[in-house]
């Protein structure tokens with residue numbers, strides 16, 4: 254039976270050596286939704302992405318990508334289903350931006366990119382508001398510009414599922430908004446996007462679904478058993494928050510009683 258679930262994680266444990274990072278983690282990522290994953294530094298967010306993308310191996314439990322057990326998918330199959338932007342990427346050669354983005358098409362076009370591949374590259378750069386960078390050497394760009402190029406590189410793969418590890422961490426407020434709106438539009442067209450983020454307000458403003466990690470588990474922001482969501486955020490981040498109503502939504506700011 255076909256489901257509406259893009260990624261299903263069931264009862265997954267994971268340790269680095271003797272240090273347990275995930276304990277019986279369960280989460281279902283819905284197709285066509287913009288899902289965000291937050292939590293304190295070192296809580297295990299990138300580790301979950303590593304298990305989903307195959308960079309790390311799970312020994313217990315199950316991870317299904319579009320109904321297929323991830324362990325049984327080849328690298329080539331995974332790269333057609335999932336696009337992944339890791340947290341850090343080191344520029345080595347001074348390739349032009351458009352050439353770097355074109356490498357995102359490699360799984361489809363090999364070493365002979367077509368005119369259609371090149372058109373996709375320029376469209377992705379325009380979609381992210383960085384068309385003007387197309388001919389610049391990638392290694393000369395600022396950290397934020399490089400990050401936008403890496404997002405474009407994932408977009409041109411046109412996979413049904415995209416995983417982004419901190420897509421907005423180097424961006425100014427303008428580009429943070431630009432990227433979040435762009436990811437929102439991609440989900441509205443049917444793509445599944447999962448992003449690791451650190452700013453709860455930015456994440457909650459655009460996402461359909463928010464999960465937070467704490468104590469080796471994943472918790473659903475909507476199904477918190479805390480008395481309210483500010484209390485839930487206090488539990489996650491170990492600092493008190495104020496809930497600030499704003500145009501029918503809530504913002505959460507750390508309390509500053511000074």
Ligand SMILES: Nc1ncnc2c1ncn2[C@@H]1O[C@H](COP(=O)(O)OP(=O)(O)OP(=O)(O)O)[C@@H](O)[C@H]1O
Nearest residue numbers: 269270274292293294295296297298299300301340
């Ligand atoms: N290859 C590794 N070997 C040993 N420990 C690791 C390894 N990778 C990560 N860890 C540890 O596992 C824990 C979870 O790391 P992970 O990168 O998943 O956290 P994170 O939630 O993504 O953190 P951040 O928000 O800081 O990026 C951390 O304590 C980290 O030090």
